[in-house]
Amino acid sequence: MLQIGKFNTLNVVKQVPFGFYLDGGDDGEVLFPTKFAGADLKIGDQCQVFVYHDSDGRLTATTQTPLAEVDECAFLKVVSVNNVGAFLEWGVDKDILVPYSEQDFPMAEGVSYVVFVYFDDETGKVAASTRLRDFLFEEGEHFAEKQAVELLICGRSDMGYKAVINGSHLGLIFKDEVFKPLRIGQRTTGFIKRVREDNKIDLCFQFHDDNARKDLAEQIIDDLEAHGGISTLTDKSSADEISKRFNVSKNVYKKTLGALYKQKRILLDKNKVTLIK
Known part of the structure; x- marks a missing residue:
């Protein structure tokens, strides 16, 4: 069965001046333009091709690789907007449409969006949507913690x-x-x-169990000792500053500082952390 919007392995059944036709089964013949066909291609050969509808609505095959196939998400750029919706650069000769009904918010030319590529049963064509929740699952009972x-x-x-x-x-x-x-x-x-x-x-992006927190605590103590027992990297510092120094989240850093404070290994105030010797 032909899968429109995906790669298919199809047989060459006819040669014409502008290319070949491939066997699309119940969906009919699929045009394979000369510019994508190899010089030695002949009737009876098999081709691995991506199938979509061209601007004239014809089933067309290409060796170009799209930025997303049907049932995949991708970050695509809007190249034009008209009265039917927004058209996104897709990686093949034809842009992909996001109908207005599939836009969570108005899309602007030149801006990129994460979209889900789907096959529209009503039109029989491939389209895209920013309404990700309509296509993806939000319940994750089969996922495991720390996976x-x-x-x-x-x-x-x-x-x-x-x-x-x-x-x-x-x-x-x-x-x-x-x-x-x-x-x-x-x-x-x-x-x-x-x-x-x-x-x-x-x-x-990371897990910090008791052993990992102990390691971070020792890194903080080592850093304090290397800077004369005082650090200006407090629990009020920005997440970016904390990440650059220790490669952890602000939340993890704050919890580790709190544990060191309770252990009476440091003093905390708004502007600095002081090592207790």
Whole structure:
């Protein structure tokens, strides 16, 4: 069965002056333009090609690699906007449409967005959507705590950053867990921090168990000793400053400072941390 919006292995059934036709089964023949066909291609050969509808609505094959296939998310740039929606650069000769009904907010030319590429059963064509929650799962009961996952940063909220998990789920990275610059469209690795009682997914970039906190505590003490027993990197410092010095989140750093304070190994005030000798 032909999979429109994905790569297919198809047989060459006809040669014409402008290329070849491939066997698309029940969907009919698929045009394979000369510019993509190899010089030695002949009837009966098999081709690994990406299939989509061209600007004239014809099923077309290409050896170009799209930036996303059907059922995948990608960070794509708007190249034009008209009365039917926004068109995004797709990596093939035809741009992909985000209809107005699939836009969470008006899309602007020249701006890139994280979208989900889907096959529209009503039109029989491939389209894209910024309404990720309509296509991805938000409940993650099958994920395990501390499980490593691939993330695509897809949005911001008052609480932190939203991310696509392994291309199939949506999760949240709370602001306190962010210790390095993030941008929309960035792909990175992370971890399942927890699956909440409502099965929504919280994410993080590192775990700090008791042993890891002990290691960080000793790093802080070593840093204080190297700077004469005083540091201006307090629990009020920015997450960026903390990340540059210790490569941990502000939340983890604050908890470790608190533990050192309770152990009477340091003194804390608004402007400095002092080592107790």
